[in-house]
Amino acid sequence: MSEPDEQLFGLAPQPGQNVTLRDVAQAAGVTLGTASKAINGRGKLSPETRERVRAEALRLGFRFFSLQEDVPATQGVMVGVLTTDSYGRFSLPLLMGIEDAFGSRPVSAMLCNSRDQSREQQHLQLLLARKVDGIVVSARREDARPPIDIGRSNIPIIYAFTHVTDSNALCVLPDDAQGARLATEHLVSLGRRQFAHITGPSYFEAVRLREGAMRQVLTEHGIALPDYRVLSGPWQESWGYTATNFLFDQDASIDALFCGSDQLARGAIEALHARNIRVPADVSVVGFDNWEPMACATRPPLTTVDMNLSQVGRYVGESLLALFAGEQRSGVVRLPCSLVIRDSSDPLQQG
Incomplete structure (x- = not known):
């Protein structure tokens, strides 16, 4: 070896x-x-x-887990979670998935808000001092970040909903491109042909992946997407509202609107209502995230892409157990998203 x-x-x-x-x-x-x-x-x-x-x-003092089937899984596990997601919108579903993966084995988590590098280092030293068994590094966005430094310690580390360039690291993310393909194929299947895209800042990797996948699907179906129909801005409901008004001031023929988040989609639908444009009869709208408090409160309820963060968390938990048992896992793993169909999308009505 x-x-x-x-x-x-x-x-x-x-x-x-x-x-x-x-x-x-x-x-x-x-x-x-x-x-x-x-x-x-x-x-x-x-x-x-x-x-x-x-x-x-x-x-x-070399601690290890015995995960053979004939050994009772009674040993508790402490997992440290470093995250920039202070609201818990992304980190809490991950934690629930990790807990599910451990089954009957007791697992506890120390959730640390690492909103800046200095604070992250403080939390990291605390986790090491507390002798956590593994560390999960997460974020509120999927962009690449520097790997954490734990010195000579050999604690397993997994990056979830974020990634690093270290080929030896294990990074687990939703498949943004696949999710965007689901959304676009759904709108195409409804007979929609005049597409527009409202999304977040273009420096986000997820934004580029989703737009690229959308364009690829439309190209496969022979559907044009003019550059002026793709608008990037802040991840805010107000931007969805403003961008929709700009789009429809330029081109009233748009009948399909794919938004890069549920917040953007809700703002877009409010703008369409204000212009007396019917959703979904005139324009079908699809969001991204399946943030249920937002998606279900939208009128009509929002069709959206679910990133399946609990499944991402389950994979992270299963991978921690595998690493504890000595298995080698590395690379970037992208797990499939799913489409949740609600009332904001429907076949195009003629006439």
Whole structure:
């Protein structure tokens, strides 16, 4: 087993000791590969060797989880969550999904609001001092960010609803492009052909992915999307209202409006009502997020793309368990979105 594999198997050495799997192997007088098999209950080892390795791991303070089916899952788990989502709109569904993935195994979370780099470092040091078993780094937007630095500690880290450029990191996100394709295909299937797109700032990766996917679907169906019908602005309901008025002042033939968030869609629908344009009879509107307090309070209730954040959280939880057991997981994983159809979209009415 190669040197990098050392980082895959242990959890949270005691602060100041920096115990690694190699330390355990040396203390037990075995190879690194044998130590990993003993810790994780894999491979053909004698009971004596397996017990010797585990005894040395415990003596040195090298904490690990035994996830074999014949071992009761009673050991509690503490997960630290670093997030910039101070409202909990994205982080809370993630946490519920993580909890679901752990099943009957007790799991607790320390939720830390890391709204700036200095505060994030303070929270990170606190999590390490509290000997958390794993760290989930999340955000209120999906853009790339720098990886966190935990020094020589070998605590598993997963990035959720955000990502880093480190190829060894595991990053789990919703598939924005696939979600935008669902929305656009739905509107096309309703007979809509005059499309417009109101979205957030173009420096957001999610904005670019969604617009690109929308354009690709429309191209596949031979439908044009003029540049003037794509408007970027702040993630605010007021921008949805303003942008819709601008669009329809320029072109009253628009019959399909795909918005990059539910807030934007709600503002757009309010603007259409003010212009006596019927939704969905004249214009079908689709949002993105499935933020239920917003989507269900819109009149009519909003058809929207659900990012399935609880499923993202479940995958994160399952991945934490896999990392605890010594499995290697890395790369960017994008999980599918789904379309929630409500009353704001309907087939085009002729005449």
